[in-house]
Amino acid sequence: MLLFFTRKLQMKIFTPKLLASIAAAGIALGSSSTALSQATDFEISMITLTFMETIDIAFVDPVTIADPVAPNPAVGVDFFCVAGTGFNNFTIEFFNPSTTGPDFRLESANATGPIFYNVFFKNDLSPGFGIPVTPNMPIPGNMLQASVCANPGVDDNAKFDIEIPFFEWDLRQGDGPFTGMLQLTVTAE
Numbered sequence: 688m689l690l691f692f693t694r695k696l697q698m699k700i701f702t703p704k705l706l707a708s709i710a711a712a713g714i715a716l717g718s719s720s721t722a723l724s725q726a727t728d729f730e731i732s733m734i735t736l737t738f739m740e741t742i743d744i745a746f747v748d749p750v751t752i753a754d755p756v757a758p759n760p761a762v763g764v765d766f767f768c769v770a771g772t773g774f775n776n777f778t779i780e781f782f783n784p785s786t787t788g789p790d791f792r793l794e795s796a797n798a799t800g801p802i803f804y805n806v807f808f809k810n811d812l813s814p815g816f817g818i819p820v821t822p823n824m825p826i827p828g829n830m831l832q833a834s835v836c837a838n839p840g841v842d843d844n845a846k847f848d849i850e851i852p853f854f855e856w857d858l859r860q861g862d863g864p865f866t867g868m869l870q871l872t873v874t875a876e
Contacts, residue, residue, distance in 0.1 A: 725770040740773035744873045745836035750849055764844040766812060768836035769873050776876040778827040781806050781820045781847070784870040789822045792853075793865035802855045802865050807848040815837075816848050827876060847871070 755761030761770045769777060783789055783848045792801040810829040811816025820826065847869075859865075 690797075692822065696790075705791050706823045712830045723784065740771035740875045742769070742771035742774075742777060742873055743836050743869060744769050746823065746839040746843060748870055752849065752851065755851070755853075755856060757764045757857065758853045760853055761849075761856050763849040764846055765849075766840075766846045767871075768839075769831070770833040770836045770840045770842070771831055771875060772834050774875040775831055776827070777829050777831055778876055779808060779829060779845075780823065780872045780874075781808070782823045782870055782872075784868050787867075790821055790847045791867070793867040795859070796861055796864050796866075799859075800864040801867075802851060802859060804849055804851045805857070806869065807850065808845070809847075810845050812843060812846055816850070817846070820847070825874075829837040 688807070745768045748765050750763040750765050752761045752763040771777065781791075783791055785794075787794060789800065790801075791804050791806055793804060794801050806828060807816040807818060808818040808820050810832070818826065823857075829845075831840060836842050849869075
């Protein structure tokens with residue numbers, strides 16, 4: 688019985704030590720596991736490719752209409768370039784930048800009254816008049832055809848036509864020359 692009692696005593700002493708050792712090992716293992724998961728971290732970068740919208744109108748030249756033939760209208764044309772990046776379509780607007788009013792008009796050199804004219808726009812260089820233009824009215828939905836205007840005469844991709852009806856210029860030759868300005872504004876859509 689003494690042997691049984693000694694063994695029971697040894698187990699009582701040994702068992703708490705064993706349990707304490709196992710608990711200590713578990714804590715060490717647990718903290719070790721936590722420390723390992725904190726040794727890794729990450730962030731996410733969002734990558735975006737954007738294009739700044741740029742638009743350019745170039746090579747708009749003076750239009751000189753000389754000696755029209757009766758009874759025809761007096762006509763002139765100018766080819767120019769519209770280019771840009773970051774969009775597909777553009778709006779173009781034509782207007783008279785002078786203080787004489789919104790109409791397309793030419794003022795006489797001797798102040799005898801204006802001559803009114805018509806403007807037509809085409810988003811290509813094909814022959815014939817384009818669409819009639821109303822002063823200060825945007826013309827939307829024009830497809831962009833180039834990314835840069837670099838070479839006059841080579842990169843031209845649009846045009847405007849000027850038409851002065853015969854009744855406007857008939858019998859006004861003595862009042863000339865007639866001059867005026869036409870401003871073209873392009874806006875990315």
